Amino acid sequence: xxxxxxMGTEPWPLWEVFVRANRGLSHVHVGSxxxxxxxxxxxxxxxxxxxxxxxxxxxxxxADAVTTSDPDAKGxxxxxxAGKNYRHAVYYTKSEGVKHL
Amino acid sequence: MSGADLDPHGEVSVDRLALAEELAGxxxxxxxxxxxxxxxxxxxxxxxxxVLAQQLGMWITRAPELEEDIALGNIGLDLIGHARSLLxxxxxxxxxxxxxxxxxxxxxxxxxxxLFEQPNGDFACTIARQLVASLYLFELYSALADSTDxxxxxxxxxxxxxxxxxxxxxTQWVLRxxxxxxxxxxxxxxxxxxxxxxxDELFADDxxxxxxxxxxxxxxxxxxxxxxxxxxxxxxxxxxxxxxTGRTAYTASGxxxxxxxxxxxxxxxxEMQVLARQHPGASW
Amino acid sequence: MTAAAxxxxxxxxxxxxxxxxxxxxxxxxxxxxxxRDWMPEAYRKTLIRQISQHAHSEIIGMQPESNWITRAPSLKRKAxxxxxxxxxxxHGLYLYSAAQTLGxxxxxxxxxxxxxxxxxxxxxNYTTPTWADMGAIGWLVDGAAICNxxxxxxxxxxxxxxxMVRICKEESFHxxxxxxxxLELMQGTPExxxxxxxxxNRWYWPALQMFGxxxxxxxxxxxSMAWNIKRFSNDELRQRFVGMLxxxxxxxxxxxxxxxxxxxxxxxxxxxxEIDWTEFxxxxxxxxxxxxxxxxxxxxxxxxGAWVREAAAEYARKQSERVKAVA
Numbered sequence: 001x002x003x004x005x006x007m008g009t010e011p012w013p014l015w016e017v018f019v020r021a022n023r024g025l026s027h028v029h030v031g032s033x034x035x036x037x038x039x040x041x042x043x044x045x046x047x048x049x050x051x052x053x054x055x056x057x058x059x060x061x062x063a064d065a066v067t068t069s070d071p072d073a074k075g076x077x078x079x080x081x082a083g084k085n086y087r088h089a090v091y092y093t094k095s096e097g098v099k100h101l
Numbered sequence: 102m103s104g105a106d107l108d109p110h111g112e113v114s115v116d117r118l119a120l121a122e123e124l125a126g127x128x129x130x131x132x133x134x135x136x137x138x139x140x141x142x143x144x145x146x147x148x149x150x151x152v153l154a155q156q157l158g159m160w161i162t163r164a165p166e167l168e169e170d171i172a173l174g175n176i177g178l179d180l181i182g183h184a185r186s187l188l189x190x191x192x193x194x195x196x197x198x199x200x201x202x203x204x205x206x207x208x209x210x211x212x213x214x215x216l217f218e219q220p221n222g223d224f225a226c227t228i229a230r231q232l233v234a235s236l237y238l239f240e241l242y243s244a245l246a247d248s249t250d251x252x253x254x255x256x257x258x259x260x261x262x263x264x265x266x267x268x269x270x271x272t273q274w275v276l277r278x279x280x281x282x283x284x285x286x287x288x289x290x291x292x293x294x295x296x297x298x299x300x301d302e303l304f305a306d307d308x309x310x311x312x313x314x315x316x317x318x319x320x321x322x323x324x325x326x327x328x329x330x331x332x333x334x335x336x337x338x339x340x341x342x343x344x345x346t347g348r349t350a351y352t353a354s355g356x357x358x359x360x361x362x363x364x365x366x367x368x369x370x371x372e373m374q375v376l377a378r379q380h381p382g383a384s385w
Numbered sequence: 386m387t388a389a390a391x392x393x394x395x396x397x398x399x400x401x402x403x404x405x406x407x408x409x410x411x412x413x414x415x416x417x418x419x420x421r422d423w424m425p426e427a428y429r430k431t432l433i434r435q436i437s438q439h440a441h442s443e444i445i446g447m448q449p450e451s452n453w454i455t456r457a458p459s460l461k462r463k464a465x466x467x468x469x470x471x472x473x474x475x476h477g478l479y480l481y482s483a484a485q486t487l488g489x490x491x492x493x494x495x496x497x498x499x500x501x502x503x504x505x506x507x508x509x510n511y512t513t514p515t516w517a518d519m520g521a522i523g524w525l526v527d528g529a530a531i532c533n534x535x536x537x538x539x540x541x542x543x544x545x546x547x548x549m550v551r552i553c554k555e556e557s558f559h560x561x562x563x564x565x566x567x568l569e570l571m572q573g574t575p576e577x578x579x580x581x582x583x584x585x586n587r588w589y590w591p592a593l594q595m596f597g598x599x600x601x602x603x604x605x606x607x608x609s610m611a612w613n614i615k616r617f618s619n620d621e622l623r624q625r626f627v628g629m630l631x632x633x634x635x636x637x638x639x640x641x642x643x644x645x646x647x648x649x650x651x652x653x654x655x656x657x658x659e660i661d662w663t664e665f666x667x668x669x670x671x672x673x674x675x676x677x678x679x680x681x682x683x684x685x686x687x688x689x690g691a692w693v694r695e696a697a698a699e700y701a702r703k704q705s706e707r708v709k710a711v712a
Contacts, residue, residue, distance in 0.1 A: 004420030005485035010492055011698045012166070014485065031548070032482045033168065034491060036697035037704065039273060044168040047175050048475055052555070066423070151460075158454040158467055162447045162682060165690025167474050170447075174471035181464045188460075201458045208559070226692050280703065281696025288692070376516055377458040383573050385458040385515075 001045075005032060006063035014063040015041040017048075019055035027059050125186040125259035126252040133193065133252045140194035141212070141309055142201070142319050143253065145358055147187030148213035148242075151203060153234060154180035155373055156221055165224050172270060176231070179263040186256045204377035208359040208367050215353055216299035218366040222292065225285070228274045229292035235267035236332045237303050240325040249317035272336050279340035290342065292311070297345045302355030304329070309358075401621065412613055417543040420486040427550075428612055431605070432542050433487050435614065437494045440480035441505035444498070445679050447473045450522060458516060465562050466519060472559070476552045483544040501685040507665065507707040508591050510673030517570055517584035523563015524633070525585070525592035531556055532626045533596065542614035571638045578638075585634075588640045596623040628653045703705045 006014050012034040018027035030049050035041035049055065062089040069077050085091045095101045126133075135143060157177035164170040188199040216234060221227045242264055245257035278289040304326040308316075313319030337343060345351075356362070377383075397448070404423025411418055416423055447470045454470065457463035481491045497503035508526055513519070537549040570581035597619040599604055609615035617625075627646070634641050645658040667673065 004488075005482065007485075007490045011694060031479055031551075032485070033478060034166075035168065035278070036694075037701035040168075040277075040697065043270065043273065044172070048168065048478055049177070051472075051475065080267045091496050149636055154463075155455060158463070161454060161467065161470055161474075162451045163686045163689075165686075165693035167444065167478055169690075169693075170474045171471055171478075174467055174474070178464055178471070181460060181467070185460050185464075203460055204458070224690070277700040278693070281698075281700040282692065283670050284692050285696030285699075286463045329679055376456050380458070380574065380576065383458075383577055385462055385573075 003032075003066045003068060010034065012065075015045070015060045016063050016066060017045045018059040018061070019039045019049055020057040021055055023056060027057065030054075030090050032063060038062075050077075103348050110356055123182075123185075123379060124189050125182065126190060126255035133190070135190050135194045135250075135252070137194055138309060138313055139250055139253065139318055140191045142193035142313055143187045144181050145207055145212040145214075147184045147191055147202070148211050149217050149234075149238075150180045150187065150212075151184035152213045152217040152369065154178075154184060156217070156227075157220060160227065173227075175272065176267050179260075180266065183260045183263075185255070186259075190252050190256070200377070204374045208362055208370055211360060211362065211370070212358055213364060213366075214299070214302045215355055215363050216296070216303060216355040218357070218363060218369060219296070219299060220297065223288060224274075225278050225288035225292035226291075226295055228271055228278060229273035229289070229296040230268065232275055232333075233296055233300055233303075236336075238264045238327065240328045240332070241320060241322075244320040244325065247317075248319070253318065268332075271337055275336055275342070276340050279342050288339075293342060294345050298351040298353040299355075301352045302357065305355060305358075307358060338379075343366065412541060412611075415541075415613060417546065418431040418541050419543045426606075427480070428621075429487050431609065431612070432545065432614065433484055434490050436480055436484040436487075436503050436545055437489070437546075437607075438506075440477045440484060441493065441498045442509065443473045443477035443480060443502055445505045446680055447477075448682055449509055449511065449675075450519060451515050453516060453519055456516070457519075462519075469523075469559055469562065472555050476555070479548040479551055480545075483542075486544045495687060499680060499687055501671075501680060504669075506595060507668045507673065508595055510668050510676045510679060511587070511591055512674050512691075515580050515584055517567065518588070519567030520563050520570060520581060521584040521588040523559055523561075524567055525563075525588045526595070527556060527559040527563060528628055528630070529592045529595040531560060532622050532629075536622075537614075539613075539616060544615070545614075552702035564637070566645065567637050567639065582639055585639045590660065590664075591626070591644050591668075593623055593660060594662075596620075596626070598662065598665075599660075624654050627657065631655070696711040698712045 001016075005014055013036075014032050015035055015038075016032050019030045019101050020027045033041065033044050033048055035044050038060060042058055045058045046059050050058065081087070106367040154177045157173050157180065160173045161170055161177075164173055164240055184203075185199050189200045192202050217228065219226075219230060221230075228370055239261060242257040242261035246254055246261060247259065248254040275289065278285040278292075280286070304322045306323050310319050310321055333344065353363075377385075401423065405425070408418065408423055408425065408428075409424075418428075450466060450473075451470050454463065454466050457466050481494060484494060485491060494503070498505070513522070531553065534549055534553055537544055540546045540549065565580050567585070570577040597606075600606065600618045603619055606615060606618060610618070611670045630641065631646070631648075643658050647655060647656050649656045656701055668676070671677075
């Protein structure tokens with residue numbers, strides 16, 4: 001399932017835009033835009049989302065190329081991690097006060 | 102408070118920015134004063150940039166798509182920046198400000214080449230003009246970055262990076278218009294035809310550029326032509342376009358560098374200068 | 386399509402109820418609704434209407450200012466104005482993107498706009514006869530817009546809130562540059578001062594009208610507040626705005642054109658004259674100074690650009706065919 005907003009009918013398709021704000025950081029989703037093709041999408045993204053030095057790198061992805069988790073199964077899909085607190089460091093309290101742990 | 106505690110929908114604050122220098126080259130030589138020749142040369146380059154920026158400003162709210170309003174606006178803003186730096190330096194020779202030069206010179210005192218004052222026409226005409234302008238300016242600023250005049254070198258070094266993007270923008274659109282629909286291809290060919298008469302003037306040498314080039318201050322325009330032409334040929338080859346030949350291959354006489362202009366500059370200046378001239382001495 | 390679409394009506398109803406419960410819970414905790422969440426149809430419609438109107442306002446709002454780009458009286462002002470109008474195009478695009486996540490295409494929204502079926506902020510149907518209007522728009526119109534918009538950064542619909550955060554950050558310069566334009570004029574020649582005062586006189590009341598009708602005549606407000614889309618009432622925001630303007634007007638040295646404007650210690654609020662809603666309604670009904678011109682310009686740009694958009698789409702199609710042929 002594509003990202004919300006993809007119509008499949010628009011003359012200029014929708015692209016999702018991801019910007020790396022600085023070296024050392026991940027690309028983060030900032031929004032979307034319309035462009036006829038990938039070359040123009042990345043250029044439009046530069047003009048639309050980095051006018052104030054907000055980025056050092058841009059990804060554009062056709063909205064219909066994104067696969068998302070199925071929201072209708074949301075509860076079930078993200079249920080598993082609940083109840084597995086032992087995956088988190090704060091679960092282990094006996095070592096409190098011991099250095100470098 | 103750690104980052105994780107921050108409200109993701111949080112309060113809006115004004116970002117702290119390190120503001121970049123507004124005028125390129127201003128720091129190159131503290132209060133550098135241009136020689137009479139260098140000032141005249143800077144005036145030519147500054148006028149080219151300002152007249153083109155003025156034309157691109159007219160596209161805003163009228164572009165073929167909203168994304169393109171923004172793209173043309175960005176290019177226009179870059180060009181205003183170049184114009185301000187160049188006019189600032191040009192004015193240093195005679196104690197005039199960038200605004201005095203922009204708003205208080207009459208048509209015969211303008212030194213831009215004719216290409217820049219040609220009207221926007223349709224989007225294809227604007228793109229053809231942008232292609233010629235950006236390919237020319239890219240070669241010019243690339244070479245001028247090595248000028249013996251530190252201010253001109255600094256301005257060129259900053260500008261060439263921006264013009265590099267303008268070159269890419271116009272190339273992308275030439276490819277799309279030439280390779281899009283029948284109508285867009287017809288319009289693109291027409292755009293190239295109406296633009297080409299004004300190419301020659303860009304590469305004409307005269308006494309000023311010869312004198313300045315001898316000192317390594319300026320770039321002799323004719324030396325830029327081979328690189329310009331091969332860049333044009335490369336774009337045109339991909340777009341399956343040809344440089345106009347035969348009946349459509351006019352060459353305009355030019356004369357902008359001497360202050361002789363086509364009929365388009367007068368109205369453009371009248372509009373640009375009208376408010377400033379209604380209030381002599383006012384500050385804005 | 387989602388799996389839900391092919392389920393039986395009974396199961397559909399069950400998942401609707403589950404969805405509604407989650408929606409109500411999220412609103413109650415002041416959390417955020419995201420695009421694929423279940424939402425009441427009226428919530429979706431309200432948002433589409435509000436966000437698209439907001440986007441249209443940004444796009445139409447470019448025009449009164451672009452009117453002065455070519456005539457700006459200094460190169461610095463020309464650059465600032467161009468950057469500002471360009472920002473507005475960007476803000477329109479952020480908002481169209483947000484609206485699109487609710488299932489409406491930008492082309493459809495644009496058609497609604499140019500066919501006169503959509504609304505945008507009435508204020509942009511006023512004209513900008515003088516340079517001082519660039520100052521008054523920044524100070525008063527953008528000022529009012531910011532008052533309205535800052536609370537929208539916390540709107541319950543995620544994409545809308547995120548777009549507003551971006552917009553508010555960028556707009557912080559818009560109001561300041563307007564204030565500066567007026568300040569320069571007020572410190573200038575008598576003609577410049579007159580120009581500034583005239584402009585403030587023309588824009589003050591329309592700016593106050595931007596907050597919408599008084600609370601007792603604003604039918605949709607209560608529902609929007611219950612849904613955490615709107616956070617403060619029209620009158621609350623209007624009061625807050627006037628409270629900010631009064632000391633700023635003193636710094637500028639301009640007079641706000643309301644003889645009854647005075648601080649009421651007892652109410653802890655400003656008393657002000659009755660707003661002329663007849664004029665507001667006239668402009669809203671399409672009889673403002675520039676309604677026709679604004680739509681004509683947008684329609685022309687859209688129609689005259691059609692061949693360019695088609696060319697780019699056709700080129701993209703040919704290119705992808707070429708890639709397929711090679712593969």
